[in-house]
Amino acid sequence: MGGLLFASAVGVTPTPSFFQELAAMVLPTLGHQIMAYAAFGLYVLLIVGGGLAAALARTLVRALMGLVVTFLGVAGMYLLMASPFLAFMQLLIYIGAICVLIFFAIMLVRNTASGEEMHLPGLGQAAFAGLSAVGVLAVFGPVIVLNAGALMKDALPTETPLAELGEGLLNYYVMPFELISVILLVAMAGGAFLAYERRFKAQDEVTKP
């Protein structure tokens, strides 16, 4: 209604055929592919670049910013795989909540922008870090590559409706879903326990003569 009013007020009569023609001008398949690969490349660049920034940063906050960039890239990957719900949840939970909380934790310990908390890792530490990174890759890499054929059967990913996703989480996958919340509960209980123990110790020291 408002649209018609506006159009008649301006004196433009919208010609449906022109808009239909414009709407029919779809990008050719090749164009789609090029854009998809460009997006994929951009997201990979974000993930790898963010990871490198996180690993090589001189200060903790810079490292956290690298983590944020990596999360952004991962959210983009979810978008590319036609699951916008996961992408937005990635932004909401990982960037909006977890990164902000990490920031808070960093601010609670004393540190400055000059990066004095940075120590060069020892050889043993670097070796362990490399080993754990390569180990994960060695386990999951072959699994992914070997199963890629089965996953690639329908080349274009289709968006799962949100209702279906929720039903799956509360029906078929309810056990893993609840187990994950148990893990979070354990983490929370552990955090509370650590904090309480420290507080009681501090009180004991105060009350000691």
Next chain:
Amino acid sequence: MDINLLSAIKLVIALAAIILLLIGNSVVMVWLERKVAGYVQRRPGPYVVGPHGILQTVADAVKLQVKQITIPGSSDRVLFLLAPVLSMFPMFLMFLVIPFGPWLTGLEVNLGLLLILAFAGLESLAVISGGWASNNKYGLLGAARAVSQSVAYEIPLILAMLAIAFQNGSLNLTVITAGQAGWVWNWNIFSQPLAFLIFVITCFGETNRAPFDLPEGESELTGGYHTEYSGMGFALFFMAEYTSMLLVSFLAAVLFLGGSSGPVLDGVWWTFLKMGGFMTFMIWVRWTFPRVRFDQLLNINWKWLLPLGLLNLWITAIVIKVMQ
């Protein structure tokens, strides 16, 4: 998904219009805020530049643009310069999914509400990194306050929005608006008064507005997280604050106040009228209520808003189940 030319053109036009809207909003709102503040305090407010001082903000904007940007010594230069940009940039995306009218939406997304919440998290990140990178104790204190405040107030805000999403069975803002069409009593404010109350209170917390403006707290922290910013860095933070005010006002209009439907003559103008009313309400509250203390701020949230929000969500779910 096919990328067709019409939707691409529409997206570009929508983005351009949104950028214009946000700039215009900042210019008008800063003037309105100072004018309302003036009348609340029984003085005329800005009066010199233009009739009734209406060009005062334009003069201020020119002044801010030509000011030198000072970067404090031994601060994190990259983060310091990036933070204001990060606070302003996601705003343009969030306005894309707002249904100004039934047919006037930049980008029709099924998960519109979720998109807004997702990108709103970036703003608190910008405030924190700006405050931290300043290498200033007031900045750091403001940033620390901003984190605990925004993390705390986000939860009741999401709970209030979730009750609306439950009721309409959708996260699509256009669908939520369409569900309130018809008469005035179809508006969600009448079916979800508690959710609206929680939404209004958390809005002040999320936008860092008085009485919850502790991250800035100019009488305690000399400006809080943006103490060290000058020129356009400060202007971008300032614009981001007024833009987030605009965003929550539009959200209030769309989620609770019926969007583009009105008592008579439905149309885009109703959305803008309701938005303007809510903005004026926010300004009025700022100049009426004193700033709360920080423990009071967190107590309101964790002891009142969060349990009430959960209760509201629970009742909504039960009513929906019974009505089925």
